[in-house]
Amino acid sequence: MKIYRIHALICAGAQCLAAGGNGFEDALKNELKKHNIEEEVRVVETGCMGACQLGPLLVVYPEGIMYTNVEAKDAKEIVEEHFLKGRPVKRLMWKKEGKEEFPGLKDIPFFAKQTKVVLRNCGLINPEDINEYIARDGYKALAKAIVEMEPKDVIDVVKESGLRGRGGAGFPTGLKWGFAANQDSEEKYMICNADEGDPGAYMDRSVLEGDPHSVIEGMMIAGYAIGANRGYIYVRAEYPLAVRRLETAIKQAKQTGLLGKNILGTNFSFDIELRMGAGAFVCGEETALISSIEGKRGEPRKKPPFPAISGLFGKPTIINNVETLANLPVIVDKGAKFFKQFGTEKSPGTKVFALAGKVNISGLVEVPMGTSLRKIVFDIGGGIPEGHTFKGALTGGPSGGVIPMEFIDTPMDYESLPALGTIMGSGGLIIMDETSCMVDVAKFFLKFTVDESCGKCVPCREGTRQMLKILERITSGRGREEDIYRLEKIGELIKLTALCGLGQTAPNPVLSTIRYFKEEYLAHIVDKKCPAKVCEFSALKGGRNKYEAKVTH
């Protein structure tokens, strides 16, 4: 085996590549060649390192020094100074409040204050090399499960761990598996839901891009537990890099015999197929996803029967989200107790959030469940950009709601968030400051659900559209006094009557912003003013009656 004195890890997550990561990598390789040290320095492309805002990122080991915003022109200096003379290039290092450099990755609060279980390998290994995954205990849990454990034991460990579905609903994973395992059927299916669609959320994409084997291993463990031999990964076609890395990972797993027939000499066989989503948000809903895999129109259907009883092709089917699956190898390998040391009693483990919006360091962060929003935004995310103040955070994307300043110390877990009228969701976390108009934010998300509603049921198809019309009226200065009442009334009705999760949660952003920011709605309606100066009321002059005629029913 070759020995390299330096490992140069370049973040090859989608954001860093978009920021010019490829150009830097080429330049770095050129410089290494020029100085004839190609044999001493190993250049590794990794998945997302998390600090997406500061990308492209480079980490140099053994020191563990992180360089941010690297450009092609910086490669020469890094090679000549750091790689050849051992002098780190200070001007490119991550700095504390813009002054002093942090000596290493471990000293940077953004990383030091995170707890990585799901993202344990992201940014540390080459996702296109199965050996690097194996080096980090990859497929060890699978081996343990299929060689040393009965399927029932696997389900018991997962039940005991208290793992809850990370896709948003938070249903206990082990319990769900039990339903499918108890079904007497020759064919069963295991599906990975990688149809991540919330605006601003990219937790699953990062896991798929940075550590695809962890998802594959999780699926196989689940498959063994419920008695399925066939798995499907339903992934968005808009994630080409994730698709490519998954394909590579599946190929390598097959080549090494870790995927296929009689795995590790046991009776367990498993095969995985990729299915690409065609851009419909509703296909993230499990019954719509199943229809889509079956080749039908991606529309949800009534539950029950639940997929665990009658799912894909009418067979018992378990659908787990990417992040849920990535947790499984850790739970099976290290045990339920290890997993439960993180998080709260009812929400054990960690949660990955995609931190976005008005925050200093946006990116991907993983924290124990129950961590306060304040810690995520201020300690890890570095707070709100100077001169602005925190107004609220939106969790759960178009299905969620707002957490205002007064509740910033609320623990982020499956119990506390619904009490505030929002949901955990899949992990999108959008931070807003005083320049964000809450009515406008609600309108943005509602417009998203109106566009994405599949149209099958009336409450979602018509109800959300009517709500949007009212919001459009309010944000253009034509709001009426009864509008808030109407929004609440229609919203509650949709929640009670819509067919699937998309519709049932669609009113949340509106209801939640009304709950905490009613005065902002009133300012729009009564005073015809947008306090955040986002909404434009210019069309008001003279055109009022004409417009109203258009929107009255």
Added chain:
Amino acid sequence: MEKIKSIEELRKLREHARESLKVRSGEAKVKIMVSMGTVGIAAGARDALMAIISELEKRQFHDAQIVERGSLGLDKEEPVVAVERDNKTVFYGKVTPEMAREIVAQHVINGQIVSEWVIAKE
């Protein structure tokens, strides 16, 4: 790629693969520091460094971290190589590639200080 047929084969592959990722843990049993100031390089520090890597590779010893650093001011003794092992740092002076190989074999891997070339201890 070879097929992994048993839990034992997987374990062997894991241990083997783990070695190649050792550098990224930031931890190692031995730290080898090579002074790479202008004088050091002129005196042949790079040749010593190359010899160190090649000897570690030959003996498949992965528990060592190679760190380059600036001059210590001991120009007369360059190339200077320091070995940190068992909480003790030993400095070797005027290290030729042959000496470097010997230092790796004796001190880095086996913990036997090559006393005749030692210029300082910490």
